[in-house]
Amino acid sequence: MKNMYSFQFVLSVFQICVGDAHGLSQPTMCQLVTKVSKELAESHRNYIKFPDQLAATKAAFQGIGNFPGVVGCVDCTHVPIQLPSVENGENYRNRKGYFSLNVQVIGGPNLEIFDIVTGWPGSVHDSRIFHNSQVCGKFQREEIRGIVLGDSGYAQNAFLFTPLLNPATPREERYNVAHKKTRNSVERLFGNWKRRFACLRRKLANSPLTCTYVHCDCLCCATKHSSTEQTGTSSR
Known part of the structure:
Protein backbone atom coordinates (compact mmCIF):
# COMPACT_ATOMS: atom_id res chain seq x y z
CA MET A 1 0.00 0.00 0.00
CA LYS A 2 2.74 2.41 1.04
CA ASN A 3 4.82 1.60 -2.06
CA MET A 4 1.87 2.35 -4.33
CA TYR A 5 1.47 5.84 -2.89
CA SER A 6 5.19 6.56 -2.99
CA PHE A 7 5.38 5.36 -6.59
CA GLN A 8 2.64 7.75 -7.58
CA PHE A 9 4.51 10.50 -5.74
CA VAL A 10 7.68 10.02 -7.75
CA LEU A 11 5.58 10.19 -10.89
CA SER A 12 4.58 13.67 -9.65
CA VAL A 13 0.87 12.99 -9.17
CA PHE A 14 -0.45 15.61 -6.78
CA GLN A 15 -1.14 14.45 -3.25
CA ILE A 16 -4.72 15.69 -3.15
CA CYS A 17 -5.66 13.85 -6.35
CA VAL A 18 -4.07 10.62 -5.18
CA GLY A 19 -5.60 10.96 -1.73
CA ASP A 20 -9.07 11.53 -3.18
CA ALA A 21 -8.71 8.48 -5.41
CA HIS A 22 -7.87 6.25 -2.45
CA GLY A 23 -9.95 7.85 0.29
CA LEU A 24 -7.06 9.50 2.10
CA SER A 25 -6.77 13.10 3.25
CA GLN A 26 -4.00 15.37 1.98
CA PRO A 27 -2.29 15.47 5.41
CA THR A 28 -2.24 11.65 5.48
CA MET A 29 -0.80 11.56 1.96
CA CYS A 30 1.80 14.14 2.99
CA GLN A 31 2.85 11.98 5.94
CA LEU A 32 3.12 8.88 3.74
CA VAL A 33 5.11 10.70 1.09
CA THR A 34 7.46 12.21 3.67
CA LYS A 35 8.04 8.87 5.39
CA VAL A 36 8.68 6.89 2.22
CA SER A 37 10.82 9.57 0.56
CA LYS A 38 12.94 9.80 3.71
CA GLU A 39 13.41 6.02 3.72
CA LEU A 40 14.42 6.07 0.06
CA ALA A 41 16.79 8.98 0.61
CA GLU A 42 18.44 7.22 3.55
CA SER A 43 19.07 4.17 1.36
CA HIS A 44 20.65 6.19 -1.45
CA ARG A 45 24.17 4.91 -0.79
CA ASN A 46 23.01 1.41 -1.71
CA TYR A 47 22.25 2.60 -5.24
CA ILE A 48 24.20 5.83 -5.78
CA LYS A 49 27.84 4.77 -5.76
CA PHE A 50 30.75 4.03 -8.04
CA PRO A 51 31.11 0.38 -9.08
CA ASP A 52 33.66 -1.65 -7.13
CA GLN A 53 35.32 -2.64 -10.41
CA LEU A 54 35.75 0.29 -12.79
CA ALA A 55 37.18 -1.55 -15.80
CA ALA A 56 33.73 -2.22 -17.26
CA THR A 57 32.74 1.41 -16.67
CA LYS A 58 35.82 2.67 -18.50
CA ALA A 59 35.15 0.29 -21.39
CA ALA A 60 31.52 1.41 -21.63
CA PHE A 61 32.48 5.09 -21.70
CA GLN A 62 35.18 4.42 -24.29
CA GLY A 63 32.54 2.72 -26.40
CA ILE A 64 30.53 5.95 -26.45
CA GLY A 65 33.14 8.39 -27.73
CA ASN A 66 36.49 6.56 -27.80
CA PHE A 67 37.73 8.51 -24.77
CA PRO A 68 39.83 6.15 -22.61
CA GLY A 69 39.94 6.01 -18.81
CA VAL A 70 36.65 7.78 -18.07
CA VAL A 71 34.77 6.68 -14.94
CA GLY A 72 32.15 9.43 -14.82
CA CYS A 73 30.84 12.71 -16.22
CA VAL A 74 30.10 15.59 -13.85
CA ASP A 75 27.61 18.41 -14.21
CA CYS A 76 25.07 20.36 -12.18
CA THR A 77 21.37 20.95 -12.70
CA HIS A 78 19.08 23.47 -11.04
CA VAL A 79 16.07 22.22 -9.08
CA PRO A 80 13.58 25.10 -8.63
CA ILE A 81 12.40 25.90 -5.10
CA GLN A 82 10.29 28.58 -3.46
CA LEU A 83 12.09 31.46 -1.76
CA PRO A 84 13.59 30.00 1.43
CA SER A 85 12.64 31.94 4.57
CA VAL A 86 16.21 32.21 5.76
CA GLU A 87 18.61 35.10 6.28
CA ASN A 88 20.66 34.22 3.20
CA GLY A 89 17.66 33.38 1.02
CA GLU A 90 18.96 35.46 -1.91
CA ASN A 91 21.89 33.05 -2.19
CA TYR A 92 19.41 30.59 -3.65
CA ARG A 93 18.68 32.88 -6.60
CA ASN A 94 20.60 31.53 -9.59
CA ARG A 95 21.97 33.45 -12.56
CA LYS A 96 18.71 32.94 -14.46
CA GLY A 97 16.85 34.79 -11.73
CA TYR A 98 14.86 32.06 -10.00
CA PHE A 99 15.44 30.28 -6.69
CA SER A 100 16.97 26.82 -6.85
CA LEU A 101 19.30 24.23 -5.47
CA ASN A 102 22.34 23.57 -7.66
CA VAL A 103 22.53 19.78 -7.63
CA GLN A 104 25.76 18.08 -8.71
CA VAL A 105 25.69 14.64 -10.30
CA ILE A 106 28.40 12.33 -11.58
CA GLY A 107 26.79 10.03 -14.10
CA GLY A 108 27.71 6.66 -15.52
CA PRO A 109 27.71 5.40 -19.12
CA ASN A 110 24.23 3.88 -18.79
CA LEU A 111 22.67 7.06 -17.34
CA GLU A 112 22.94 5.82 -13.77
CA ILE A 113 23.99 8.16 -10.95
CA PHE A 114 27.34 7.41 -9.30
CA ASP A 115 27.43 10.43 -6.96
CA ILE A 116 25.13 13.30 -6.00
CA VAL A 117 25.54 16.52 -3.98
CA THR A 118 22.30 18.33 -3.12
CA GLY A 119 23.17 20.93 -0.48
CA TRP A 120 24.26 24.03 -2.41
CA PRO A 121 22.24 27.20 -3.19
CA GLY A 122 21.52 28.07 -6.80
CA SER A 123 24.01 30.97 -6.91
CA VAL A 124 27.02 28.74 -6.23
CA HIS A 125 29.24 27.90 -9.22
CA ASP A 126 29.49 24.31 -10.41
CA SER A 127 33.28 24.25 -10.03
CA ARG A 128 33.11 25.33 -6.39
CA ILE A 129 30.61 22.58 -5.61
CA PHE A 130 32.85 19.93 -7.15
CA HIS A 131 36.06 21.07 -5.48
CA ASN A 132 34.34 21.11 -2.08
CA SER A 133 32.71 17.70 -2.53
CA GLN A 134 33.70 14.47 -0.84
CA VAL A 135 34.00 12.73 -4.19
CA CYS A 136 36.64 15.25 -5.31
CA GLY A 137 38.70 14.28 -2.27
CA LYS A 138 38.37 10.63 -3.21
CA PHE A 139 39.82 11.36 -6.65
CA GLN A 140 42.61 13.45 -5.12
CA ARG A 141 43.53 10.59 -2.77
CA GLU A 142 43.23 8.12 -5.66
CA GLU A 143 40.53 6.17 -3.86
CA ILE A 144 38.79 6.39 -7.22
CA ARG A 145 41.17 5.93 -10.13
CA GLY A 146 40.09 7.34 -13.44
CA ILE A 147 39.03 10.44 -15.34
CA GLY A 153 33.16 25.82 -16.39
CA TYR A 154 35.39 23.49 -14.40
CA ALA A 155 39.12 23.88 -13.82
CA GLN A 156 41.09 21.06 -15.41
CA ASN A 157 43.40 18.99 -13.23
CA ALA A 158 44.97 15.53 -13.15
CA PHE A 159 41.62 13.72 -13.00
CA LEU A 160 39.05 16.26 -14.25
CA PHE A 161 39.27 16.82 -18.00
CA THR A 162 37.55 19.73 -19.74
CA PRO A 163 37.25 20.77 -23.42
CA LEU A 164 40.03 22.69 -25.12
CA LEU A 165 38.76 26.22 -25.73
CA ASN A 166 40.86 26.84 -28.86
CA PRO A 167 41.85 23.53 -30.48
CA ALA A 168 44.72 24.21 -32.86
CA THR A 169 45.56 20.78 -34.26
CA PRO A 170 43.59 17.81 -35.64
CA ARG A 171 44.55 15.88 -32.51
CA GLU A 172 43.08 18.57 -30.26
CA GLU A 173 39.93 18.67 -32.38
CA ARG A 174 39.57 14.89 -32.05
CA TYR A 175 39.98 15.28 -28.28
CA ASN A 176 37.13 17.79 -28.17
CA VAL A 177 34.87 15.60 -30.31
CA ALA A 178 35.51 12.57 -28.10
CA HIS A 179 35.02 14.67 -24.96
CA LYS A 180 31.73 16.16 -26.14
CA LYS A 181 30.32 12.85 -27.32
CA THR A 182 31.22 11.10 -24.06
CA ARG A 183 30.16 13.90 -21.70
CA ASN A 184 26.79 14.13 -23.43
CA SER A 185 25.76 11.11 -21.36
CA VAL A 186 25.28 13.28 -18.26
CA GLU A 187 23.03 15.66 -20.21
CA ARG A 188 20.93 12.68 -21.27
CA LEU A 189 20.88 11.52 -17.65
CA PHE A 190 19.43 14.85 -16.51
CA GLY A 191 16.83 14.72 -19.28
CA ASN A 192 15.70 11.23 -18.30
CA TRP A 193 15.75 12.02 -14.58
CA LYS A 194 13.61 15.15 -14.89
CA ARG A 195 11.18 13.51 -17.31
CA ARG A 196 10.75 10.63 -14.91
CA PHE A 197 10.29 12.90 -11.87
CA ALA A 198 8.43 16.03 -12.92
CA CYS A 199 8.61 17.33 -9.33
CA LEU A 200 12.24 18.26 -10.10
CA ARG A 201 11.05 20.70 -12.77
CA ARG A 202 8.50 22.61 -10.67
CA LYS A 203 9.08 24.67 -7.54
CA LEU A 204 9.61 22.34 -4.61
CA ALA A 205 7.94 23.98 -1.63
CA ASN A 206 9.00 21.64 1.13
CA SER A 207 10.70 22.95 4.27
CA PRO A 208 11.13 26.63 3.34
CA LEU A 209 13.18 27.22 6.49
CA THR A 210 15.98 24.72 5.91
CA CYS A 211 15.37 23.07 2.51
CA THR A 212 15.92 19.75 4.31
CA TYR A 213 12.96 18.11 2.63
CA VAL A 214 14.06 19.42 -0.76
CA HIS A 215 17.41 17.65 -0.33
CA CYS A 216 15.45 14.57 0.69
CA ASP A 217 13.24 14.79 -2.41
CA CYS A 218 16.30 15.08 -4.68
CA LEU A 219 17.96 12.07 -3.04
CA CYS A 220 14.72 10.11 -3.18
CA CYS A 221 14.29 10.76 -6.92
CA ALA A 222 17.97 10.06 -7.59
CA THR A 223 17.81 6.77 -5.69
CA LYS A 224 14.73 5.63 -7.57
CA HIS A 225 16.25 6.72 -10.89
CA SER A 226 19.56 4.96 -10.32
CA SER A 227 17.95 1.74 -9.07
CA THR A 228 15.73 1.74 -12.16
CA GLU A 229 18.69 2.18 -14.51
CA GLN A 230 20.67 -0.53 -12.72
CA THR A 231 17.85 -3.07 -12.96
CA GLY A 232 17.25 -2.30 -16.61
CA THR A 233 13.58 -1.36 -16.17
CA SER A 234 14.00 2.08 -17.72
CA SER A 235 11.97 3.11 -20.74
CA ARG A 236 14.29 5.50 -22.56
Missing part, protein backbone atom coordinates in the same frame (compact mmCIF):
# COMPACT_ATOMS: atom_id res chain seq x y z
CA VAL A 148 35.95 12.61 -14.85
CA LEU A 149 34.76 14.73 -17.76
CA GLY A 150 33.35 18.20 -17.10
CA ASP A 151 32.42 21.21 -19.19
CA SER A 152 34.52 24.35 -19.63
